[in-house]
Amino acid sequence: MASRSKLSGIQRQVLALYRGFLRTARLKSPEERHRIESVVSAEFRENARNIDRKNFVYIEYLLRRGKKQLEQLKDPDITGLSTLEINKVYKPLNLK
Amino acid sequence: MAAALSAVVSAKLGCPPAAALGSWKGSRISSRNLVSMKTMTARRGLVSLRSPRFRVCCAAKAETVGKVMQIVKQQLALGEEAKLAPESQFTELGADSLDTVEIVMALEEEFGITVEEDNAQSITTIQDAADLIDKLVAGGGGKPPAAA
Numbered sequence: 495m496a497s498r499s500k501l502s503g504i505q506r507q508v509l510a511l512y513r514g515f516l517r518t519a520r521l522k523s524p525e526e527r528h529r530i531e532s533v534v535s536a537e538f539r540e541n542a543r544n545i546d547r548k549n550f551v552y553i554e555y556l557l558r559r560g561k562k563q564l565e566q567l568k569d570p571d572i573t574g575l576s577t578l579e580i581n582k583v584y585k586p587l588n589l590k
Numbered sequence: 591m592a593a594a595l596s597a598v599v600s601a602k603l604g605c606p607p608a609a610a611l612g613s614w615k616g617s618r619i620s621s622r623n624l625v626s627m628k629t630m631t632a633r634r635g636l637v638s639l640r641s642p643r644f645r646v647c648c649a650a651k652a653e654t655v656g657k658v659m660q661i662v663k664q665q666l667a668l669g670e671e672a673k674l675a676p677e678s679q680f681t682e683l684g685a686d687s688l689d690t691v692e693i694v695m696a697l698e699e700e701f702g703i704t705v706e707e708d709n710a711q712s713i714t715t716i717q718d719a720a721d722l723i724d725k726l727v728a729g730g731g732g733k734p735p736a737a738a
Contacts, residue, residue, distance in 0.1 A: 501687070501711070505687070506711065509687055509688070509691050509711075510707060512688060512691050513691050513694075513695065513707075513710070516691070516692070516695045517695070520699070535688070535692075538688055539688065542686075542688065
């Protein structure tokens with residue numbers, strides 16, 4: 495209980511967004527659901543690891559973006575989601 | 591009703607006009623009113639005993655706890671041999687807050703319940719989860735998730 499009640503408002507918002515994505519993923523076909531879950535989970539964990547916890551402006555931007563994406567995903571006509579990993583392509587260039 | 595009640599109350603306080611009224615109508619009416627007040631308070635006492643708050647503190651069924659443990663193991667990718675206690679905190683088992691959300695979602699699906707946002711925040715141990723699940727299942731909150 496103690497560790498939970500210490501969560502800040504913005505942390506709660508992030509968790510609520512995550513929960514919203516997982517809930518919406520249930521409505522899609524099983525294999526799409528699995529893909530959505532892994533993409534969303536990877537995205538959240540990646541951001542949790544890499545973003546400074548005090549970078550509120552950026553976190554709030556991501557929250558807004560995530561909420562918009564969630565709204566789109568809730569549309570029954572949208573069956574799935576995919577990601578482009580542009581960073582991977584550019585990495586060799588950055589190293590040089 | 592209110593007038594009759596005030597008559598009874600003032601009769602109890604011993605005001606002369608009300609006392610006269612009581613003697614004039616006989617004690618039957620005032621005693622009936624007194625009885626009806628008594629039943630009202632008695633019923634309120636019963637309702638509060640049955641209110642959901644009292645059910646929260648009941649220990650969850652052993653099979654619920656077992657099922658919860660199974661799902662937690664699955665979600666956190668712990669081996670079958672991992673020893674879990676009902677008091678184990680998810681954070682002690684290596685779960686972060688995102689894992690906890692996943693655990694709660696998996697439990698919702700398994701038991702066909704919907705956990706509200708603020709309840710979901712307060713689940714930190716297997717016992718918490720099992721208690722809440724038993725409460726929701728007993729409260730008729732159980733709906734097949736397919737309906738969602």
